[in-house]
Amino acid sequence: MFPVVAVDLGGTNIRAALFPSDQPKPAHSQRVLTRAEEGPAAVVRRVIETVEALQLGDTAGLRMGVAAPGPLDPAQGVVFGAPNLPGWDRVPLRDLLARHFGCPVLLGNDCNLATLGEWRHGAGQGVRHLVYLAIGTGIGGGAIIDERLLLGAHGLAAEFGHMLVDPSAPLCGCGQHGHLESLASGPAIGRRMAELLAELTGAETRGEAYSASQVGQAASGGDPIALRVIEDAGTIIGKHLASLVHAFDPERIVLGGGVSRLGEMILEPIRDAFAAALMHPAYRDRVTIAAAALGDDAGLIGAMLLARET
Amino acid sequence: MFPVVAVDLGGTNIRAALFPSDQPKPAHSQRVLTRAEEGPAAVVRRVIETVEALQLGDTAGLRMGVAAPGPLDPAQGVVFGAPNLPGWDRVPLRDLLARHFGCPVLLGNDCNLATLGEWRHGAGQGVRHLVYLAIGTGIGGGAIIDERLLLGAHGLAAEFGHMLVDPSAPLCGCGQHGHLESLASGPAIGRRMAELLAELTGAETRGEAYSASQVGQAASGGDPIALRVIEDAGTIIGKHLASLVHAFDPERIVLGGGVSRLGEMILEPIRDAFAAALMHPAYRDRVTIAAAALGDDAGLIGAMLLARET
Numbered sequence: 001m002f003p004v005v006a007v008d009l010g011g012t013n014i015r016a017a018l019f020p021s022d023q024p025k026p027a028h029s030q031r032v033l034t035r036a037e038e039g040p041a042a043v044v045r046r047v048i049e050t051v052e053a054l055q056l057g058d059t060a061g062l063r064m065g066v067a068a069p070g071p072l073d074p075a076q077g078v079v080f081g082a083p084n085l086p087g088w089d090r091v092p093l094r095d096l097l098a099r100h101f102g103c104p105v106l107l108g109n110d111c112n113l114a115t116l117g118e119w120r121h122g123a124g125q126g127v128r129h130l131v132y133l134a135i136g137t138g139i140g141g142g143a144i145i146d147e148r149l150l151l152g153a154h155g156l157a158a159e160f161g162h163m164l165v166d167p168s169a170p171l172c173g174c175g176q177h178g179h180l181e182s183l184a185s186g187p188a189i190g191r192r193m194a195e196l197l198a199e200l201t202g203a204e205t206r207g208e209a210y211s212a213s214q215v216g217q218a219a220s221g222g223d224p225i226a227l228r229v230i231e232d233a234g235t236i237i238g239k240h241l242a243s244l245v246h247a248f249d250p251e252r253i254v255l256g257g258g259v260s261r262l263g264e265m266i267l268e269p270i271r272d273a274f275a276a277a278l279m280h281p282a283y284r285d286r287v288t289i290a291a292a293a294l295g296d297d298a299g300l301i302g303a304m305l306l307a308r309e310t
Numbered sequence: 311m312f313p314v315v316a317v318d319l320g321g322t323n324i325r326a327a328l329f330p331s332d333q334p335k336p337a338h339s340q341r342v343l344t345r346a347e348e349g350p351a352a353v354v355r356r357v358i359e360t361v362e363a364l365q366l367g368d369t370a371g372l373r374m375g376v377a378a379p380g381p382l383d384p385a386q387g388v389v390f391g392a393p394n395l396p397g398w399d400r401v402p403l404r405d406l407l408a409r410h411f412g413c414p415v416l417l418g419n420d421c422n423l424a425t426l427g428e429w430r431h432g433a434g435q436g437v438r439h440l441v442y443l444a445i446g447t448g449i450g451g452g453a454i455i456d457e458r459l460l461l462g463a464h465g466l467a468a469e470f471g472h473m474l475v476d477p478s479a480p481l482c483g484c485g486q487h488g489h490l491e492s493l494a495s496g497p498a499i500g501r502r503m504a505e506l507l508a509e510l511t512g513a514e515t516r517g518e519a520y521s522a523s524q525v526g527q528a529a530s531g532g533d534p535i536a537l538r539v540i541e542d543a544g545t546i547i548g549k550h551l552a553s554l555v556h557a558f559d560p561e562r563i564v565l566g567g568g569v570s571r572l573g574e575m576i577l578e579p580i581r582d583a584f585a586a587a588l589m590h591p592a593y594r595d596r597v598t599i600a601a602a603a604l605g606d607d608a609g610l611i612g613a614m615l616l617a618r619e620t
Contacts, residue, residue, distance in 0.1 A: 071592045080592050129463040141557075145455055145462075152455075152559020153439040154596055162589045163553035164475050174589040178549075239488075243473035247451075247557065249462020279472045279484040282381045282390050286464055 002061035011084025065307030113302025115142025136257035238273025256292030312371035321394025375617030423612025425452025446567035496522035548583025566602030
């Protein structure tokens with residue numbers, strides 16, 4: 001079986017790993033800070049160095065799979081640019097890497113590839129129809145439909161965080177109003193916490209930033225404001241999951257990303273709002289919600305599968 | 311080529327047609343009123359009579375395709391029941407017809423089959439990825455993904471009218487709040503017209519019912535309230551279509567149903583709101599919106615294709 005190098009290019013970390021087989025166990029792996037603020041040329045160079053640090057040795061038949069933030073064009077291998085990759089504008093990442101390493105390179109949206117990873121080796125195993133939602137700094141998604149990864153006509157599908165759920169919601173990072181991401185991502189949870197505290201104290205919000213895990217810690221300690229903020233986020237996520245079930249009719253929903261790791265304090269309102277928002281009993285009892293099983297490795301494992309199976 | 315009888319069971323009409331080939335031209339067709347208020351036994355009998363009235367003659371190799379309102383289970387051939395089919399609760403329509411006619415019968419969701427019809431013979435020809443939205447008494451949908459009809463794990467997918475778009479929206483016919491259907495279906499447009507008129511005159515709304523086509527006529531005559539109601543409906547439809555493009559990334563959107571036949575007065579706000587609500591330029595210019603081409607025949611033609619191709 002040919003070896004695969006998988007790369008996960010994120011806004012914070014670049015990760016690379018050498019997978020000798022189709023099992024999700026790398027022989028070697030590397031992680032460095034992305035330093036995205038240095039721009040695309042520096043980041044691409046750093047991706048190359050991270051892969052080279054794997055000390056590949058004999059690379060006969062090597063293939064490479066790369067997960068990167070969307071929107072991107074998997075057919076052309078081009079990253080269009082994302083909020084957490086400043087300066088990226090139609091960067092031909094696939095061809096840059098293929099030329100340097102002299103091997104086939106496949107590029108995919110990180111959330112789509114995480115979906116593939118969770119489906120094959122994580123919390124989505126055994127189903128034919130899966131919806132994945134990654135709730136973190138942003139909210140991304142992916143879907144398996146009849147055992148095939150949903151890509152859409154141009155590789156731009158499954159942006160489930162960027163769907164209208166409430167016209168009164170704050171401005172989304174994508175520049176639109178009303179999206180789930182602007183209500184339930186990590187930064188949205190932190191911002192809502194600051195707003196409610198400012199309302200209570202009568203103070204102006206001073207752009208004070210909380211992280212979702214800080215809000216989670218406060219909630220664990222019994223802070224009623226933090227509990228309410230997390231419950232509200234869980235409720236809108238649950239309602240949106242019902243919409244996605246009406247649209248996709250999956251057997252399973254897998255929840256990944258940092259926010260979903262808040263555990264039961266957010267999973268419970270998600271499940272409650274989800275069950276209450278299904279439009280017909282026919283959907284109920286036919287779909288289960290599961291927490292992602294692969295953690296930060298989902299995208300990397302998905303990139304490995306992409307390179308192996310395309 | 312074997313003959314196919316296609317049936318479209320709607321809340322208002324039962325239609326049946328005999329198709330000698332895979333072309334969308336029936337040799338004979340019949341239409342009768344459904345009289346849904348008489349309940350499932352009477353309606354099933356009427357479906358049988360309508361098919362028998364086609365005077366099938368030699369039926370060697372005959373197959374039958376049936377479009378019915380969802381939710382339904384296409385694998386089991388069971389109609390779960392719909393608001394416009396009162397009293398239907400898990401009716402095994404497929405087996406009832408198969409036993410009576412002694413031929414294979416295939417059952418599908420009417421909007422899904424209309425999607426299939428428009429894709430093969432209507433406004434969706436030539437694409438691999440299509441989203442269909444039927445805006446009428448209800449709002450239903452369908453999707454073609456990589457040249458395959460989206461059914462979901464249990465045949466319940468593509469209920470695009472029943473997705474959360476605004477928590478402040480009126481109660482939806484399905485019993486949930488905030489769905490597109492409760493803001494932009496024909497009855498929703500008529501209800502909004504009555505509300506705005508009552509607000510202006512200070513009168514109580516007397517449950518006065520307008521139809522969407524009455525509102526359309528008033529708008530054609532320059533009535534500013536009617537124009538605003540239709541523009542508001544078009545705007546929320548357009549925003550939701552952007553969400554669906556973010557989810558499915560289709561090459562084409564096809565709009566069917568009675569409301570979409572209001573023409574430019576609703577299509578223009580739909581297109582404007584849609585274009586403004588796309589999250590990234592990568593989507594723009596890669597997707598077109600087209601009016602459905604098959605009119606009321608889409609479901610019937612889709613049922614014919616289902617029977618022929620399954």
